Amino acid sequence: MAKKRYAKALPTVQAAIDILGANRVIMPEELKYIYGENFNPKSATIRNSEQQLIEAGEENGRMEVKSDWRFIPANGFSFPEMIGIFGVGNDLPFFNPKSLWLLNPNQIKWKWTLRHPVPGYRLIDFSGRFPNHSWQKMNDKIKALGTDYKRADEAIFTEAALTIFKATGTMVAKDWYHWSNAVGSGQGYVCVGASDSPGWLVIGYLRGGSGLGLRVAVARKFV
Secondary structure (H helix, E strand, O other): OOOOOOOOOOOOHHHHHHHHOHHHEOOHHHHHHHHHHHOOHHHHOOOOOHHHHHHHHHHHOOOOOOOOEEEEEEOOOOHHHHHHHHOEOOOOOOEOHHHHHHHOHHHOOOHHHOOOOOOEEEEEEEEEEOOOOOHHHHHHHHHHHOOOEEEOOHHHHHHHHHHHHHHHOOOOOOOOEEEEEEEOHHHOEEEEEOOOOOOEEEEEEOOOOOOOOEEEEEEEOOO
16 A cells, blocks of 8 residues: 655654554653653654655565664653653663662763753654664764764653553563663763663663674654
């Protein structure tokens, strides 16, 4: 069946569902049900284009690519807020106790831990790209994709992955970590995910390293 085509204006959530499929789009109503009083109405804001959604849908349909583009709304929580919402424990969607360094007042120098990302929908590929590459080589491969591709924000990726888990029971980062742009302790770049970990883990890894479980979630920039 041919994909529907829409006007050049920013797409609606229903258009995103028609393009990507209902299993790859979280509705604002679902987000409100999951987060209750913590729900941010601005999470329904769309800043990606219809063309970006169409390209993502076409890529999802190509078996040789094995991408998993999804359109997920985000409230824009900081890491301390997410730890407060999801809690701490040894199972998902709890944060692994080893992630509690994010709440240490001595770590305040890493302002990304307290930052509130802009709320709204994000178009993210949750397939986990470029395993066994260093952080810099991943950067080079992202640049090769085009100017409107980037690493997914670490807080947005965390919220989106845990939202998908709460809504569907599926953990999209169950065997890999998303290697982000944020710098943590020891000049390591922060990784977030649930690979070989009881609960959601936030750790650092030196940029010169690599591994099968160190990957990157690619996102499309806003138009």
